[in-house]
Amino acid sequence: GGTGMAVIWVMTILAMTVVGMRLYSQARITKLLGLSDWLMLASILTIIAFASLISVQYHYGWGRHQACITDVVRLETQIKYNFAGQSFGIMGSTFGRLSFIVFMDSLFGSRYWVRFTLWAMFGAQLVTNLVTVAMIYAQCKDPRALYIFTMSQAQCWPAYVQTYLGWAHTSFNGACDLFLSVLPTVMVWNLHMHTRLKVGVAILLGMSALALVGLVMKCVYLDALSYEGDYSYNTVPMFTWIMVEGCLVAIAASIPVLRPMFRHTFPSRAGATTGAPSYDL
Numbered sequence: 068g069g070t071g072m073a074v075i076w077v078m079t080i081l082a083m084t085v086v087g088m089r090l091y092s093q094a095r096i097t098k099l100l101g102l103s104d105w106l107m108l109a110s111i112l113t114i115i116a117f118a119s120l121i122s123v124q125y126h127y128g129w130g131r132h133q134a135c136i137t138d139v140v141r142l143e144t145q146i147k148y149n150f151a152g153q154s155f156g157i158m159g160s161t162f163g164r165l166s167f168i169v170f171m172d173s174l175f176g177s178r179y180w181v182r183f184t185l186w187a188m189f190g191a192q193l194v195t196n197l198v199t200v201a202m203i204y205a206q207c208k209d210p211r212a213l214y215i216f217t218m219s220q221a222q223c224w225p226a227y228v229q230t231y232l233g234w235a236h237t238s239f240n241g242a243c244d245l246f247l248s249v250l251p252t253v254m255v256w257n258l259h260m261h262t263r264l265k266v267g268v269a270i271l272l273g274m275s276a277l278a279l280v281g282l283v284m285k286c287v288y289l290d291a292l293s294y295e296g297d298y299s300y301n302t303v304p305m306f307t308w309i310m311v312e313g314c315l316v317a318i319a320a321s322i323p324v325l326r327p328m329f330r331h332t333f334p335s336r337a338g339a340t341t342g343a344p345s346y347d348l
Contacts, residue, residue, distance in 0.1 A: 082314035089321040092328035103169040110162035117155035146214040156309040163316035248276035274319035281312030
């Protein structure tokens with residue numbers, strides 16, 4: 068649990084720093100604060116809330132085997148925050164993807180098929196992830212049965228259902244991340260600019276591929292949702308990778324927006340070009 072907490076807060080602070088720089092750049096330098104930035108603010112606030120809920124879980128024994136936690140009230144409290152935290156983990160990365168979709172639309176939305184595809188993905192992302200959150204609490208007729216052991220006879224779905232839903236949900240998000248990584252390369256390659264510059268811009272805009280690392284690792288540990296007898300211990304790697312995924316989405320979606328701040332802070336270095344034209348994001 069301790070190692071997981073360290074990773075979670077390091078990633079959270081890193082994401083907070085990058086997003087904070089992004090919001091400062093958009094509000095004070097470019098003065099182009101818009102929907103994409105507000106969605107990113109929602110993402111980082113949700114990620115902070117998720118990290119805070121994990122910290123509360125840690126206080127109540129998260130990371131220890133349930134058999135080692137003799138205080139039933141503490142264990143039930145920890146599992147209650149565990150289920151509450153799952154929804155924040157899902158929505159943290161969701162808001163980040165929505166932000167990046169809006170940003171992609173501002174760059175490439177002049178083409179109808181791109182604009183239509185991006186906004187269809189926006190709607191699908193929002194609906195799919197909200198439904199996934201709802202499914203967490205709908206799995207028992209009385210949601211309190213998720214964490215109150217004396218309600219073990221309550222009517223609930225089989226535990227494996229949540230794992231299968233998690234795999235489907237993660238696969239969908241992975242497909243979206245892959246599309247958002249490939250789209251900039253396809254669009255930038257058709258622009259009239261130096262090949263080296265094309266490669267640089269494509270890499271910068273395609274950094275959402277980093278989130279695929281967190282998604283793949285999260286997928287590996289999703290079967291923890293099926294092991295209800297030791298949630299306290301088994302969900303540590305899953306929660307850690309959910310946080311890594313959310314932070315990587317926020318960072319990857321914010322880095323491309325930082326160029327104006329870099330040019331404002333280091334004008335001489337940013338202006339040192341090789342004669343090629345400059346392209347602002």
